[in-house]
Amino acid sequence: MRKSLLALTALAATAALPAQAEYHYGFANVYGDYLTWTNGTQGFNGQDVSDARDDHITLGAEGGAGFDWGEMYGFYEYEKLNKGSSERSQAAKFSIHYKLVGDFTAYGQVYDYSESGKGNDFSEQNRVIGFGYTGLTGDNFWFKPWIGVHDLTTGNSEAAGLNGGMAGWNAGFNFELAGQPFMVTNWNEIEFARNDEYKKMQNGSTALNGAVGLWYDITDTFYTGVQYRYFANKLGVDGYGDAVIFRVGMHL
DSSP states (O other), X not given: OHHHHHHHHHHHHHHTXXXXXXXXXXXXXXXXXXXXXXXXXXXXXXXXXXXXXXXXXXXXXXXXXXXXXXXXXXXXXXXXXXXXXXXXXXXXXXXXXXXXXXXXXXXXXXXXXXXXXXXXXXXXEEEEEEEEEOOEEOSSEEEEEEEEEEEEEESSTTTOEEEEEEEEEEEEEEEEEXXXXXXXXXXXXXXXXXXXXXXXXXXXXXXXXXXXXXEEESSSSEEEEEEXXXXXXXXXXSXXXXXXXXXXXXXX
């Protein structure tokens, strides 16, 4: 995780390079999640991984900002607070769109995950560098696709290195229902052309990973929401898996 934080700091510093950046928007939230698994208990070679699929509690913080040069987003999560300290995990992500021409961007992201428990330590960092587009936005919606080269650091040294490509998007829609403020969001990632060793680890050459969320602002400060978390040939699962995440959070 220390290496991840250093990488995130470096990217954030890069994002701050434009000298006279014009600030457009920003947000920051802290939150608590409760995740309950619905499917996804069969791992590599049919191994039962249900013992690693216990429901759990997560505390997290996220933030994002937009400038005339582009935009950035990041989060940090401390997971499995209802477990013993030796079974907890951490996750962090930083992403950036840096404008090249118009709304076409250079895109980069770093995602880092680490856990320990039951005698097994695991860590993995995924890095993507490529191109994106931020022009598909309106007063109450956004759709921001990207595609890039995927590079990997993992405990399995034979799987580390270039790992094909990754494509995805972040999308959302704000609306009112009975005079109340709601928002629907979707983040989605597709991995393709994985290297041979990682393909064995994650049960396929391609993968799907994402979530659809419905959010409601209780007040200007407090919000709540529910996410449908889906994945395929990901998180050590052979085939399709999913979970539901309930969140209570606070806008800062």
